[in-house]
Amino acid sequence: MHIPGGSVSDRHPPAHRGLTQRSRLSPQAYLATTGRILRQLAADHRSVAMILVVPSLVITLMYFMFHDAPHRPGAPSPFNNACLIMLGVFPLVVMFLITSITMQRERVSGTLERILTTPLRRFDLLAAYGTAFSIAAAAQASLACIVAFWFLGFSTAGSPLLVFLIAIINAVLGVGLGLLCSAFARTEFQAVQFMPVVIVPQLLLCGIIVPREALPEWLQWISNVLPASYALEALQQVGSHPDLTAIAARDIAVVVGFAALALGLAAATLRRRTP
Template identity: 60%
Template sequence: MNPRILAATVGRVLRQLRHDRRTVALLVVVPALLLTLLYYMYGDQPATGGQPALFDRVALIMLGVFPFVIMFLVTSIAMLRERTSGTLERLLTTPLGRLDLLFGYGIAFGLAAAVQATVASAVAYWLFDLSTAGSPALVIAIAVLDALLGVALGLLCSAFARTEFQAVQFMPVVVIPQLLLCGLFVARDEMAGWLEAVSNVLPLSYAVSALTEVGAYPEPTATLWRDLTVVAGAVVAALVLAAATLRRRSG
């Protein structure tokens, strides 16, 4: 990768985002609205058996899940538009490399994710009194990493879609199974053996585990660092694979 070209790519993507008000609203406003909905669903549920309040448990996990889902959707469609409009084909005739392009997207949307995670966390902690044993700053960092995971998988899946509708169709294949098996609905160690084995290779499982660790312990644990390493590795691997499979056009 060329640092100058990478920086130029990041700037171009950020300028595109700035002028797309609907996408900005989706990235920043929608997670806060969904957290508001969760608060009115679970805010009155008391803590039982020494466990955190239900809202605290659900909202903490959703602070990581919402960025993952939203960024997957936004980036898969954004990259597909680059191909269908012919922009990608023109860009790749310049010194711009595929890794410059993909990592530029990752960094740009990572910066957007930092804003998204900060706003959503501010709403959760200071408006709805979310309580966690660990630091809110660590929750924000994990949320940004989860968003980057969504970006990387979205860019990878966009290489196999020819239309925006096909890009959206990857959500039931890539996103929903991870949501079902990440431990959000059933603890992973309580699943059938083969389901737990599948869960163990899905990166979102480790993202949820990391957030759970922050919710339970005031200081970072060895399990937390392991989980973050796995998620970060999945992000890099997905971006490299996306660069290897990137096509200039959708036709």
């Protein structure tokens, strides 16, 4: 293009090129973020203790509590029932607390805002957090299952690998719910306050205290839309059946779907920093 006093090239780079490059997944940034989260988590000894040590200690305490408890001949021991519940509940509760607090800490410190100025997209950032905490959850489930099955005599009719798998899925669900709730909290204390709202109703209505079929009909409807109900039912199926049942497979798929939905909503509601 010629103009008086000179010429200007009309071969301008497209204005959206940077946006296109920014929208692509950067494996290097994703892996770097995942590694940073794992290193940060490993440096927090209290979080490591909560993830790895506390569940095994509580399960061991329950073993001694129920060691001499009477039960009907041929029926599962009270410890078996309680341990099965704990292996499903602990990953959900612990990973919800750790994830929501850690994410809120990242936001308040400004780390989250700096990360979002890199080519890492919001969903990729959530995927990095999900990956890092899923690795921590796998370590938690591995240690808890080893202690329960090999040291405390816990047994199930189904494969221990299924118990291990369900425990990890529950932990990923806790990660997704923690990431989602952290988007609506302004302080770490507020992040913790979401637990009575999000986690406690699930524990009350999933069948731990009162069987779901014994609940009033309107509470059964609420229980049917809570993921913890399906997680516990899947564990109970594994505990009483030698093979994977259709009910257990359905319940596992439902919990996986809830976890994916929670991660997707967390990515959609992710804010750079707390206003």
